[in-house]
Amino acid sequence: MIRQVTITPHMCGGSSSIFAQLGDWTWEAVAADCGTNVYDARTADGHPAYLSFYYFHVRGSAERHPHGLTFGDELTVSSRVFDFGGESVLTLHRLSTSDDEIDPVEFYENPRPDGIYVQNFNRWISRSRPDSNEELVRSAPPDFRHEHLPQLPPQYSPRGIASQARKNGTFHPSGVPGHTLAETFDTTYELDVVHDFNGVGLVYFASYFSIIDTALLRLWRRMGRDDRQFLARRVLDHKLGYFGNADLDSRLRIAIRLWRDDSGGGAEVADVAVREIESGRLLAVAAISLLVEEA
């Protein structure tokens, strides 16, 4: 699927809009390719089924990155959906000025410097209890068609990366090569009723980006960095694994380890784990590689 897109205010306002928009493009691509109305899907026994985000990976460059987009930017969004069995699906997007089809080898091995690359790994889930966002279970709609989709070369599968991150509570269990641990930080975050829930009362996948950014901003302020620097940060790589949802009154503990590139130049990796305080459940793990502007 190839779309010619003019970035609108709603696609780039605030910290999570671009990710929300990317997620909409994933749902649109899956709806077009898989014979399922993903916006109103049902399990075999008639309960709502959601094409949830399990792993979200965005790559940019110093030239073009997700928070650098602004309204009026004209881009081509090239999207492709891959077979991952009957309960999950993988979607790639490239935002660039090229209008050829996206190819997995380019995506993983040879990205173009003017491209933003996005990998979404989604799984069908449903609530196990209608009034709770915990214990979501896997459950695909019976009309979900996937056998006809192309296969992703197995070396590019995100399954291993995501399951290791879930097991270890980090994408970097042995530290970040070439980087030194510069800061550790812990903060408490109360889920925000106004911002964090989607149209069916689950914590919105896009809000995990702004929840994590809220914690990162608190760390930056503690480090004496100003808010303009925060808004000017360039995100080169953002991995986010979704391992749990939560209810309205949940309080989260967000732990950040900040790794600084030994070669200088203002490159850092924020290694983030989000846990529900009451239950101790791991809700999300992120690794954000970014460039910091000088003050």
Next chain:
Amino acid sequence: MIRQVTITPHMCGGSSSIFAQLGDWTWEAVAADCGTNVYDARTADGHPAYLSFYYFHVRGSAERHPHGLTFGDELTVSSRVFDFGGESVLTLHRLSTSDDEIDPVEFYENPRPDGIYVQNFNRWISRSRPDSNEELVRSAPPDFRHEHLPQLPPQYSPRGIASQARKNGTFHPSGVPGHTLAETFDTTYELDVVHDFNGVGLVYFASYFSIIDTALLRLWRRMGRDDRQFLARRVLDHKLGYFGNADLDSRLRIAIRLWRDDSGGGAEVADVAVREIESGRLLAVAAISLLVEEA
């Protein structure tokens, strides 16, 4: 302009997304009708010009209202742009299941119970200093065409309503007829770097909705209402006048007067004024008519 729309997650997640989406539809309609690329507009001397929101009015019903939309809803969005001179423009939208053209008389006098009606009054502005969000000045792009647009019957013009609200700091200077003042509330809000700014660094018009909702939620909690009731609130009418923008480090004081319908039934009007604390500038005034669910 008539659009067949399936509501997506990004159109309904959180408190401000639907308003952000409505704003995008306004820009899209103006871009189509007025010969201007509203996403990348320039003043005669080459500075960025923004089609800013000056007055935003949404009307729903108990049946269908902005926060009641969820992904999968299928609606027809009927939009029409009206001439308001060379520096401003008025757009009407109806979200419903009817696919006829929107008519101003229907809109103002005879709304259908299954419709959400939206009036946007926009003005062209630009920054008077490149590094400040204060003292924005009126400034239209030279290619903005409006003479060919239909005229809105003058009795429906929002100019008077908006300028009175600006002068009085409220849409209800003499109270709300048939309602009694039930609560007054004041709260401080620090502009949120993660959520509140748009792609060009101005406070995002859609964020004014979530900023005001944040204050309203604090009042509801103080009144002993729970968060589920807040998410279930039905917004029957929401007027919002935009009278100033603000910079990154601004702190706001949000004052709410809550008026309760004397006839019972859980109808209330929240009468809201938003001021910048340091300067005392009035940034916005809102009146939100809503139905409260029983606990």
